[in-house]
């Protein structure tokens with residue numbers, strides 16, 4: 001264990017931080033719920049993947065041999081519905097989106113888990129597990145369906161704190177008369193026409209959602225393993241049901257630590273598919289470097305909600321640029337000296353070179369701070385400030401010092417100090433956080449610049465022309481003009497810097513356009529008006545048995561739309577969360593307005609216009625100006 005500190009993790013089961021002690025010394029077994037592959041993955045998926053990747057990397061950094069399993073759900077209602085709609089085979093659809101997910105994961109520098117099982121490849125294990133549960137009388141058969149009987153499992157609700165009394169039939173959950181308790185959930189679903197199915201002792205069918213994770217974690221990690229992770233949304237019912245299934249099949253079954261990451265929010269409202277206020281990873285990485293996105297994702301503690309704003313991404317992008325520029329400058333300054341024959345750690349005569357006292361302090365502070373924050377339930381939010389910034393400052397100021405003439409021995413000591421501090425920054429911090437790119441520093445800087453140009457709507461030549469214009473203005477002593485050119489570029493996220501007689505540029509945090517653009521995202525493409533069938537698809541999903549425990553209010557949020565009223569010269573248009581909205585009121589995106597609006601007790605949101613408002617857009621497939 002590094003620096004003799006204990007690794008503390010928050011355990012959702014006991015609701016407290018606990019010292020991490022693996023079942024088998026030196027080894028860690030970890031299972032994290034993966035995606036249901038029917039669409040491009042969004043920011044919530046990115047957050048879970050990046051957080052558990054940081055955990056995976058940190059455990060390895062602590063010296064553990066880690067077996068990390070993350071599944072792909074490739075058999076599921078959502079996949080089947082989407083595939084039917086596309087007229088596509090469900091497995092071809094899911095394999096396409098699994099590949100897209102892996103591309104996103106590669107961009108975000110998430111290491112590959114040890115195993116990435118697909119549900120469809122583990123049907124036999126799933127059937128075996130269901131058989132064990134039936135044999136132990138925790139499940140019952142109705143027609144070709146197999147249900148888990150929650151009443152048989154007294155600890156049901158232990159993880160989520162949900163009480164069974166809250167799920168009484170007809171009150172808060174949908175009624176399915178075939179179930180003994182409305183909270184019972186399907187382990188096996190009988191085959192329906194047009195759906196993939198497998199033979200089983202209970203007739204042809206396919207697994208329910210929850211059973212796959214119990215079966216695959218047991219298969220790869222046995223019934224006793226160290227860490228089970230996932231997004232906070234999964235605590236209930238998914239993880240609660242997993243606990244029930246696994247314990248029913250094997251009494252000794254246990255997960256030592258349940259870890260859950262928080263939501264991603266947008267305008268402080270939960271980002272979700274149903275609210276249609278989510279962003280895909282791809283949309284963001286088209287505009288921002290994936291390292292900037294990763295930096296943003298770890299800039300909050302993993303259990304806190306993380307509010308997505310463009311300003312935050314801009315800051316993260318800027319922070320990454322600064323880190324890589326510092327490392328590049330350091331490499332540039334050291335390269336000729338190392339070429340001169342300086343060997344790391346020793347001078348030409350083989351004499352050991354000592355690093356400066358300041359460098360020693362800088363390194364020990366950096367390492368101590370890193371370990372103590374990471375040991376405290378992965379407090380990544382506080383790592384990229386403090387000692388980390390001090391180390392970057394040390395590199396930059398030493399680079400300036402290096403340019404001055406000085407004694408050979410002193411210079412050697414400074415060079416060695418730079419080598420060691422840089423190594424601590426890259427290998428001890430950036431690598432463990434997954435922020436160390438496999439590309440060279442200069443490649444990353446170029447990529448960051450290319451993204452900045454795209455955001456500014458420019459190509460590099462435009463910037464160079466502006467630099468020339470500014471140079472001429474300065475020569476003509478037209479300083480108002482030269483300031484204006486510089487200020488205009490800064491607003492667009494392009495900073496000009498005069499270095500000697502030369503002017504260079506680098507990306508910077510954009511100013512004014514951000515506010516406007518936050519309203520603009522998600523992109524037009526993302527906000528495509530979805531066909532009515534898809535609305536139906538969502539309606540059906542909310543009544544799926546997995547979502548039984550949803551409060552009735554949510555189930556009722558099926559609209560009375562179109563619903564327009566005229567009141568005091570204003571026209572009021574109501575939407576619910578499932579309406580697909582695209583368009584503008586004056587210059588503001590309607591979906592942005594709707595997301596910000598207050599919701600009434602029926603889940604309806606109301607938007608008001610007057611005759612002077614310029615309205616253009618669609619709700620579902622109906623023109624909105626036509627409606628009002």
Ligand SMILES: [Zn+2]
Pocket residue numbers: 032033034213238
């Ligand atoms: Zn799962």
